[in-house]
Amino acid sequence: MEKPTKLEQQLCFEVYKASSNFSKMYAKALEPFNLTFPQYLVLLVLWEEDGLLTKNIGERLGLGTGTLNPIINRMIEQGRLVKEQSQSDKRAFTISLTEKAKSEQAAVEQAVLDKLISCDFMGVNAITLMKNLKELNASFKTMDL
Amino acid sequence: MEKPTKLEQQLCFEVYKASSNFSKMYAKALEPFNLTFPQYLVLLVLWEEDGLLTKNIGERLGLGTGTLNPIINRMIEQGRLVKEQSQSDKRAFTISLTEKAKSEQAAVEQAVLDKLISCDFMGVNAITLMKNLKELNASFKTMDL
DNA sequence: TGTATTTACATCGCGTACGATTCAGTTTAA
DNA sequence: TTAAACTGAATCGTACGCGATGTAAATACA
Secondary structure: OHHHHHHHHHHHHHHHHHHHHHHHHHHHHHHHHHOHHHHHHHHHHHHHHEEEEHHHHHHHHHOOHHHHHHHHHHHHHHHOEEEEEEEOOOOOOEEEEEEHHOOHHHHHHHHHHHHHHHHOOOOOOHHHHHHHHHHHHHHHOOOOO | OOOHHHHHHHHHHHHHHHHHHOOOOOHHHHHHHOOOHHHHHHHHHHHHOOOHHHHHHHHHOOOOOOHHHHHHHHHHHHOOOEEEEOOOOOOEEEEEEHHHHHHHHHHHHHHHHHHHHHOOOOOOOOOHHHHHHHHHHHHHHHOOO
């Protein structure tokens, strides 16, 4: 990593733009379901493993309670999630999918897939990109900041 | 790009996390100056070329007026920017740096550089990553979404 | 010329995103 | 066994980020 200044400024900006681009693309795909991108991420986690604690979801998504709690509350209002106090630890709450959220999984995933296919990232080497991003994010994890 | 589903879900998530990681890192570096990351991006644009129209800044950063306008207003309150109506086009406004914003350039850039060096992204191939991200973002540009 | 469209900016509503604080419940250790 | 330290959530304040709408100025064009 020689000459971090210019290079890194541009790297952080490319990441920033890519993130906002993805966010907008997914927003379009998820709009018919009245879902936002972060809400979709919560569903992805719970479709993989239902009944997690708020804490666990936050860890997987890298979100603090200040961000995650309002998202979960909106999804409860939408009738997608249910929250119940854990018996073993009364501070903690278990978040579970409703039937509605379970039954729409296939349709939502199909809509996202359709969008991705229609977008067709010409020539982008997604494998390499993912690998490099994972390395980058792993680096962040070991930092004090 | 075979099997977009899982792969792409993860790609968008890696980008999402990387963006938030960068944002937090830069936030730390910029905190002493009472600057946020998006505010810093505005400064980067204007340090390169002062006296741009709001429209130009928005184009370079990929931000709409709904996002950019409040940022500029805060930076005016901070005493970093000045806004004046364009004479040639009375709808447009020229955004210029104050002396304060010009004089702090070196110190801000040094602080960011120090932070980047102290973070030391071990083994991350920034060149390749940048290249792939630029391709990705170029793809987004040619999309309808 | 006069009207229709477009453009530049402002504002609004909603939904993140994050650090800081608060509070109740849990664990640790003296 | 308590007091102290810690932990999981909730809440608050500030700042994006975006689509939609509003308004005035500029441009197109019939």
